Amino acid sequence: MKQILVFSVFLIAVSLITVSSLYAQVVDATTWWLIVSPDVDTRSRSNLDSLVKLLKERGKVPSNHIHRIEGSECTREGMKVVLDDLGSEMGQGDRLIFYFRGFVTKPRRSNSIFFLTYGATPENLEAALQDRQLNGWFRELSPNKVIVILDGYTRDRNLMAYYGNRGMPGSGGFISIQRAALSTEDLLAKTLLGVLGADETDLDNNRQISIEELHISLTSNLAGRALRLMEGVLLSLGRVQEKIFLKLSPMLKVVTVPDGASVLFNGQEVGVTPHSLTDNLQQGTYNVEVSKPGYLIPPARSVEIEQVQGESINLSWDLDSIAVHGSVKAPDGVPLEGAAVWIDGTVYAQNPLYLKADGQYQLLANIANVTSQSGQSNKRVLESGKTYTLRAASDALYHAEANFTLAPHESVERNLILSKKTWFEVAQMQFDRNAYEEAIAAFQNGIEETIEFPPMSPEFTKLLFDSFSEVVDKVNVQNIAYVVVTAKLADRLNLQEESKVYWAQVKLQAAKGSTFHKLATERLRELNWGRRIINIGVLVLFIVLLISGGYAIRRALLRAKT
16 A cells, blocks of 8 residues: 555655656647648758758657648648648647649639649649638638748749739738749748758747748848749738738847846846846746846846747836936025036036926936937946036036046935135136136236236136236236236246346336335345345455455555655
8 A cells, every 4th residue: 555655656746746747837828730742842842841840850840740741642632631640639729831832723704713722734734622612621710810821833924913913822822833943942941941040030029920021031132942933923912911921939138228238037137138048948937137237227027938949038128327416595595596507617617407406307318319220229427436527516616526436337426515716716726627718817806906816726816927928918907907917927937037127027017105115125036136146245245355455555655664
């Protein structure tokens, strides 16, 4: 009894494993094929063998869903028997792809196409299968759909007559009718093998190759076998975009806007977007994450993979750029409408953001560029890990600034309160922004109020001196303050000769006893202290020489008397 129990448990376990394996196996259980080839030769049989192999391996069509008859089996009666058997095996909603590889004919004054079954000839059509009869057999399979692939050859001279026949059997299909001389080359079968083996044939990337996509792929390749096929009849019939010729293995595709984001499946990085996963895709639930430096990380998504042949699951994210955001307020704390906000050294410095009534701002690290040739892309404005200076200004004298460093996936908030600056501070800030004309203008506004200006950067001081000295040298400046400032700028740059020239000009132009006159006199005295020392030294030396000479004369006179 115990042995029977153990054996039963073992049998149940094996059964569960077998059922589980079958369940996990990817198959196209709703597709059936009937391949009919009355006139078979070594080449065509080999190509059809390859087609069957492709259907099994790439299309995952079960072996028992592919029926194939050839040679003497391909009579009307034999084909009807197989179709009846298929009708009893197919489930509701399944589809049948009927592939006929053989000769056809369209008699004169007839709207019908005859399929030359085994033993039939264009001269004796009694054994042939008329398209209307075949269509009646297909209707018996309803509601299942039938797609016809006609790999036909004909001895008829007028191939154009076949274009007038749009009543082909089935719900749609793909028609190739070539001249009889090409039958041994098996053009369509060879071409199909190449086209169906390429993922590029799935033009809409939905893992299902339709008759329309098949036709487009064949007719767009104007070389080799495809070009020769187009010399005959090559057309598709019915709502071809809905007629699926081959279902491919399941695919999970991840897309982001913009692309280039890292993709993680269950925490493991597998590539960057756009990314498609088909190989080793197992049944189950996947946790999918995407991330791209400069963008916020969106919420992860879970997706269930059913492992259905022809299944295409698309996940897409529109990534939101990280940003610098916040508010700008006046010194009294009131939001400031019209204030300008920018970031030094970026495009925002040339195109500041002007605030609305709420005083809120947002400066994106990446700006959408919809004029890109490849569609929408994003232009990177701010780099992660780099430190920037954020500035805000209102009117001329109210300014605020703050430094920040961008993290890869986080926005930065900076709330600014404006404070009043002097013209000289504004001038230096404008110079630092490379706004040289505005910097000089602000400095000029400052010296209209006072000539006591703070130290500026050496580069800005040099720019100011060059600008002011050029004006003072060429123009009769009425405002003596400009000459004083020019002299002071020369002092800041330690240009002694230039300082003497401009201070001398101040002393000459200023009224005696005035502040500027006294300042120039004092400054010239300081500049000329070396010359005064030399003059004093010469005078002292003269006096010493004079005394020494007098003493020598006196001694000489005393000697003469003695």
